[in-house]
Amino acid sequence: MLFDLDNVQKSYGNFEALKGITLQIEEGSVGLLGPNGAGKSTLIKTLLGLLEMTRGSASVLGHRLPEQAHKIRQAIGYMPENDCYLPYMTAVRYVSLMGELTGMPRSEAFSRAHETLYYVGLGEARYRKLSGFSTGMKQRVKLAQALVHGPRLVFLDEPTNGLDPQGRDEMLDLINDVKARGVSVVLSSHILYDVERVCESVIMLDQGELIHCGPIDALKADKGERVIEIQTKEDDERFRQALISRGFDVEREGFRLLVRLGADADPLAILDVALEEGIQVRHFMPGELTLEKAFLTLLDEHNEAATA
Numbered sequence: 001m002l003f004d005l006d007n008v009q010k011s012y013g014n015f016e017a018l019k020g021i022t023l024q025i026e027e028g029s030v031g032l033l034g035p036n037g038a039g040k041s042t043l044i045k046t047l048l049g050l051l052e053m054t055r056g057s058a059s060v061l062g063h064r065l066p067e068q069a070h071k072i073r074q075a076i077g078y079m080p081e082n083d084c085y086l087p088y089m090t091a092v093r094y095v096s097l098m099g100e101l102t103g104m105p106r107s108e109a110f111s112r113a114h115e116t117l118y119y120v121g122l123g124e125a126r127y128r129k130l131s132g133f134s135t136g137m138k139q140r141v142k143l144a145q146a147l148v149h150g151p152r153l154v155f156l157d158e159p160t161n162g163l164d165p166q167g168r169d170e171m172l173d174l175i176n177d178v179k180a181r182g183v184s185v186v187l188s189s190h191i192l193y194d195v196e197r198v199c200e201s202v203i204m205l206d207q208g209e210l211i212h213c214g215p216i217d218a219l220k221a222d223k224g225e226r227v228i229e230i231q232t233k234e235d236d237e238r239f240r241q242a243l244i245s246r247g248f249d250v251e252r253e254g255f256r257l258l259v260r261l262g263a264d265a266d267p268l269a270i271l272d273v274a275l276e277e278g279i280q281v282r283h284f285m286p287g288e289l290t291l292e293k294a295f296l297t298l299l300d301e302h303n304e305a306a307t308a
């Protein structure tokens, strides 16, 4: 089991940042989602044993908190959102120092630092000082320090921050490769597309409360939305009106109509309308269900329940 939490609560003074989180999740890849201030960083730091929970009980990879926090820290790697490196050090010295801090002997940490830097694509740059690294290189070195000791689980906090599209793509490929080597991944990101590319499950928080924990596919099927792109041979305004009069949610975008359907609606019902109206459809493209929509729906439902 990756995490087993029972009523975990964390307060800063009088402010309750985690309001009694109960969840179980198996090893694998998990997205941690929530708006700003939802409690994601507080949850990560609590599970790392860096913050003491105010109430409740939790275990990570079968190790109990707080008694076995040192075992948890040896078994996991952490890539923080903010810069965490020492700028005057070379990449290899820094990554090997981070390995030593997890308890590895110096010589082993040094050889693992070389291997890990090659693995993240910084082999050529390993003797350069970190102060001269680009944003993309800094993100890779942060990943390397999280992996140097061979953890079973890595927490990655916004790993694609500041990266251009190609850098982002490469970082996500690298994370997927880490995953394929049997390491569990917890990915905290505001970019839901990244979460979908890497994770099988999600934990969603809002204002310190758990609003969802489970597989992404089931969530999308339950709360997602499908967008169908349509072009007609002629007179798409008449088709748009016909769809609207039958209760469809239709928007125009350039030469296309976009029809939004609930996850369980049948896209072929649109073609039935075309048939009834004698309209020829020449482009009909069902889009993917999105995690983004599912996430926003859950947040709306949570806010409505909170204000009711």
Ligand SMILES: Nc1ncnc2c1ncn2[C@@H]1O[C@H](COP(=O)(O)OP(=O)(O)OP(=O)(O)O)[C@@H](O)[C@H]1O
Pocket (backbone or CB within 6 Å): 012, 015, 017, 034, 035, 036, 037, 038, 039, 040, 041, 042, 043
């Ligand atoms: N040391 C602290 N003292 C007091 N309040 C804090 C402290 N750290 C966090 N908080 C508050 O706890 C709440 C949760 O913060 P946290 O950083 O865990 O959220 P987050 O989901 O990680 O947000 P973000 O996406 O903005 O990083 C916020 O309201 C924040 O202001």
